[in-house]
Amino acid sequence: MNHRTAHDGTTHDHPGHTDPRGSHEGLGGHGGHEGHGGHGGHGGASWATAAKATLHCLTGCAIGEILGMVIGTALRWGNVPTMVLAIALAFLFGYSFTLFAVRRAGLDLKSAIRVALAADTVSIAVMELVDNAIIALTPGAMDAHLDDALFWSALLGGFGVAFLITTPVNKWMIGRGKGHAVVHAYH
Numbered sequence: 098m099n100h101r102t103a104h105d106g107t108t109h110d111h112p113g114h115t116d117p118r119g120s121h122e123g124l125g126g127h128g129g130h131e132g133h134g135g136h137g138g139h140g141g142a143s144w145a146t147a148a149k150a151t152l153h154c155l156t157g158c159a160i161g162e163i164l165g166m167v168i169g170t171a172l173r174w175g176n177v178p179t180m181v182l183a184i185a186l187a188f189l190f191g192y193s194f195t196l197f198a199v200r201r202a203g204l205d206l207k208s209a210i211r212v213a214l215a216a217d218t219v220s221i222a223v224m225e226l227v228d229n230a231i232i233a234l235t236p237g238a239m240d241a242h243l244d245d246a247l248f249w250s251a252l253l254g255g256f257g258v259a260f261l262i263t264t265p266v267n268k269w270m271i272g273r274g275k276g277h278a279v280v281h282a283y284h
Contacts, residue, residue, distance in 0.1 A: 141268070142267075142268050142271035142272040142278070143268075144264070144268060146268075146271060147264050147265070147267040147271055150220065150267045150271060150276070150277035151220065151224075151260055151263045151264045151267050153194060153195070153277070154191050154194075154217055154220040154221055154224060154263070154267075154277075155224060155256060155259070155260055157187070157190040157191035157192070157193065157194040157217075157221075158187040158188075158190065158191050158221055158224050158225065158228070158256075158259075159187075159256055160186075160190045161183065161185075161186030161187035161188065161189055161190035161191065162183040162184070162186065162187040162225075162228070162252075163183075163252070164183075164186050164190075165179065165180075165182040165183025165184070165185065165186040165187070166179060166183050166248075166252070167243065168182060169182050169183065170242065170243050176240075184225050184229065187221065187224075187225055188225070191217050191220075191221040191224075192213045192214065192217055192221070193213075195212065195213040195216050195217050195280055196210065196212075196213040198280065198283070199212050199213065199283045202283035203283075204283060212279050212280060212283070215275075215276075215279045216276060216277045216278075216279050216280045217276075217277070219266065219270060219275075219276055220263055220267055220270075220276060223259070223262065223266050224259040224263045225259075227255065227258055227262050227263070228252075228255035228256055228258070228259040229255070230255075231251065231255035231259070232251050232252060232255050235247070235251040235254070235255075238252075
């Protein structure tokens, strides 16, 4: 049985889990990553680290959301089913980026899924909430077509605002060993 040490010094059992680097650094540990404050407590994360984590989530969200919009529009679905598909695909692609990265680092599938869920759920949720609210509140954006500038400006503007709002959320979470910080043990 493998024991992992958390930031607070407690150990957690993770059956079947092996750290590909052979260390016993905690799931929230950052061994050698700059910008996370002192390792004796929960120091603050750097803005660069938070922005990188947010950009990582934003990339997956953007791919999924755009794909969902294209599919829904091509199938002539209404706004609600298209938005539901876009949000579902945003979560799927957002999680998959982290899932593939930690699997490549040697984590088994069940543990990798847990890490992806812990790392990205809040970030993706905040991003999707903000982005879709911007689209819904932009007059005419919900009825715009893929070839309309209004569609793309609302979507990209929503992503921009979502990035600006989600980055501080990620900074706060990473600084406390939560969110995307759990992935850092596998970099």
